[in-house]
Every structure is written in C-alpha cells, then in structure tokens.
Amino acid sequence: MAPDGQLDAIDRKMLQILARDGRIAVTDLAEKVGLSKSPAQVRLKRLREAGYIRGFRAVLDARKLGLDHVAFAEVRLTDTSEAALAAFNAGVMQVPEIEECHMIAGAFDYLLKVRTRDIRAYRRVLGETISSLPHVAGTSTHVSMEAVKDSGL
Known part of the structure; x- marks a missing residue:
C-alpha cells in the first residue's frame, strides 16, 4: 500500500488473486506478485487492517447441500x-x-x-x-x- 493509503498495482493484484483463491499460501501469493514472503505478509496484514479484506470463507456447493x-x-x-x-x-x-x-x-x-x-x-x-x-x-x-x-x- 502506498504511503498515502492508496492501493498500488501490487496490492490490486494481490486482492485479485485472493478473491479467486483465499487459501493460497503466502509464499505462492508473494511469487505471483513478484515479492518475497515477508513483504507480501506485511502488505496482506495492511490490507486486512485497512478493511480491503473483510475475511476469508469457504464457497459452498449449494446444490450438494440441497439448497439450489x-x-x-x-x-x-x-x-x-x-x-x-x-x-x-x-x-x-x-x-x-x-x-x-x-x-x-x-x-x-x-x-x-x-x-x-x-x-x-x-x-x-x-x-x-x-x-x-x-x-x-x-x-x-x-x-x-x-x-x-x-x-x-
């Protein structure tokens, strides 16, 4: 995240990846955005604290649950x-x-x-x-x- 609190290109890419796969390992996420693990973890923590990431959840198969x-x-x-x-x-x-x-x-x-x-x-x-x-x-x-x-x- 930029010093002014705005999202930069790496933040946006991280959010796109997480929206598709919220269970991705931090090391894999870091690799996909071109960072090492530690800076990726710091960014991820800032994105959560700033409210860009509200949480993580499982996407359930409604049909299999009989709720289709x-x-x-x-x-x-x-x-x-x-x-x-x-x-x-x-x-x-x-x-x-x-x-x-x-x-x-x-x-x-x-x-x-x-x-x-x-x-x-x-x-x-x-x-x-x-x-x-x-x-x-x-x-x-x-x-x-x-x-x-x-x-x-």
Whole structure:
C-alpha cells in the first residue's frame, strides 16, 4: 500500500488473486506478485487492517447441500424513514435463507436473494418470515432458473 493509503498495482493484484483463491499460501501469493514472503505478509496484514479484506470463507456447493432453489424477492415498504429502514435491515439479518439484501433506487425498496431447498420452502419463508418483517407492504418474486455467473465479487 502506498504511503498515502492508496492501493498500488501490487496490492490490486494481490486482492485479485485472493478473491479467486483465499487459501493460497503466502509464499505462492508473494511469487505471483513478484515479492518475497515477508513483504507480501506485511502488505496482506495492511490490507486486512485497512478493511480491503473483510475475511476469508469457504464457497459452498449449494446444490450438494440441497439448497439450489434461488429466488429474488422485490420488497416494498410502507415507510422508508431511517428508523423503518433500520428495523427492516435488522430483521433481514436474522433470516438465514436471505443470502443477499440490497436497498434499491427504483420501483421497490429492497431486492433479496433467497436460497432454499425448493419452492415450497421458499413459499414458507416468504409467507411466514419475509412478509412479516418490519414495514413490509408487499413483495414480488422472480425465480432463478440458472446462475450464469456467480462469482461472489
């Protein structure tokens, strides 16, 4: 990282490599970016401390886990005050089936990516959980037939 806190070309290359393979050994990462192990470790530590790297996780095979049904739910709220948004956001964080939640500027307020085992499970989550989150006025569902690109970044 440059002295002014900006990312340089080596930092960016390290981040690209780590986004594809978070388990790469530091020695291999260092070699790929043209550094020795110690400077690579220092850069990696700085990138974590600066918040460029939020963590490392395993990418699971949803199909093998029986969770290959993906639906996107558009959510409209009755109230979009900061308090209402905060209450909805807090509620979303408690629903394990909601994989992603995005606040949207447009005809609806939020777009949720919901992963379940099948349409019946999705219907249950939608009817019993999502619809009862704070300030939900209505929803509209779009079912994913196939993930063409799912890079996670």
